[in-house]
Amino acid sequence: MRHLLRRISFYLFALWASITINFIIPRLAPGDPAGAIMARFQGRLTPSTLTALELQFGLSHDPLWVQYWQYLFKLLHGDLGISFTYFPTPVAKVISQEIPWTLTLIGVAVTISFTLGTLLGIIVAWKRGSLLDSIVPPLLTFFSAIPYFWLALIALYLLAYTLNWFPLNGGYDTGTTIGWNFDFLASAIQHAILPALTIVVASIAGWMLGMRNSMLTTLTEDYVLLAEAKGLSERRVVFAYAARNAVLPSVTGFALSLGFVVGGSLLTEVVFSYPGIGFALLQGAQNSDYPLLQGIFLFIAVAVLGANFVADLVYTLLDPRVR
């Protein structure tokens, strides 16, 4: 229980830190969004428009700590400001529109990669020194050393452009209507296969190697030897005795990698012009759309913190020693 309380207070602190970072960064940087819009319209707006814009974006000339409280107050009400790129859509709405795409694509791809990679790691560790063991790890490592977006571009060129197996870009066929109908779902799945495939290929090696190393250490433990000596079936020894203990570091790694995954999804979405939160983040960065940028970063940070917290809970369930 004490362990849990400590974790909760840590996550609350991390949450506060990310909110505060989000508040400070734009205020440290020179310029402000209203000025940016004024600059974009190149003097065609009057000073009163500037005041109106400042009101609209919630810019104030109050002291910093007053602004800080106002910022926290707005956040509590789910108000993330208004996006310039999708003006006048609120940032919260942009995020809620984009998030299902990212969650589905990345969620499925990462789960597949984690499961496959961990299984492969178990097998490769068990069959150490076999042909499989000397071919699979180096090969997959090579794939993971390739910059992800490059791998994705090559896949896009070969499989979509040259061979025409997959669509070139987008998340669905624009001829279909978004909703729970067969045409849309079929086209959405067809568009998602290639991006998901590249994520799996790029990230599977990490899971496999982590699991392999951890398995190799566990396999030398006495209880594994004892299990074998008792004549338990090979499958039982591998999965119920060795893998069960070896998988613990991977669970933590899974949570810690989520941040990277959400960030990495950005590259996926850019390369495949796939709708989603990463694509929106890039739009924000390129158009100096600060409310959008901040809103999405905060959202990602909160999501990652949440995922880490869940992983902590799972870890406590799996490993009685940390309780």
Add this chain to the structure above:
Amino acid sequence: MERSLVSHELPEENTPSPQGNLSEGQTERASGLRAVFNSLWRLFTLNPKTTAGMSIILFFLLVALFGPLFTHVDPNALSNDALQPPSASHWLGTTQVGQDIFAQLINGTRISILWGFGTGLLVTVLSIGIGLSAGYLGGLVDDALTLLINVFLVLPAFPLAIVLAAYVPAKGPFTVAMVIALTGWAYGARVLRAQTLSMKNRDFVEASKMTGEFTWRVIFAEILPNEIAIVASGFVGTVIYVILAAAGLEFLGLGDVTVVDWGTMFYWAQNNDALLLGAWWWYLAPGACIAILGAGLALINFGIDEIANPHLRKEKPLTRLAARTPFSKGRFAQRAES
């Protein structure tokens, strides 16, 4: 959580002992240089993996240092040979505006490699400073620094880097390096902190404390040399991360797009829809460079890992006999199961 993240510790005899070079003045410097050279040479000949990895790194370093002296084509020079596939006159083809990709690649290698290794060094120095201080000083300092480390570990680094890079008005390799350094130091610091914790009660630390050494000297002159192997393997891993992250940021257009390096080459290729024009060669060269360099660095780390952790080495036939084979695959096992 703590336990699992700490990488396999390197055996101590691999690391140079701090008491080793006690000679003074000039000789100390000379022997220090020789020690560095010796340990590099040892790393080179450690096992086939590190040899292959070090050769790749050496090749890229040589290209970065001397390559631009041998290409006489300006990487930004425009020509009429737009979008040419690789040929005898343009070894790696040309871009949409007729720039020679080979010349761009050679000049880009210099910028990418130097900034990559420089930033990697900066990140490593940050991790060392924070990790060792936290581990050695303990108490409130440790609590505060550990909290900081954990917060930075859990914050999504790449999105944070994008946000930071988007806000900084001056774009360029320096900004990219700073942003990556600021977001990437936490993992190394955590590993080093754990290692320092296990080392701070050893006799040699006690002894140097007893003789009245300054705290910073105990930390950086006594403890640090004993962690040099972990620092080295952390540095190698960090350089991979830095080069990938920098290429990613620049690919997204968050660097200075007028500087020619691997990341901006991607940016221009993507911006000109190179793939839709079928110009695969535009992407091929910089991507292959990053992939090969990354593979080289990864090989070095695998090599070090294998030396450090005997479990990862290939089993000798004898130990194999003694281990699980007779039980799991032998006749006894089958009889026992049936």
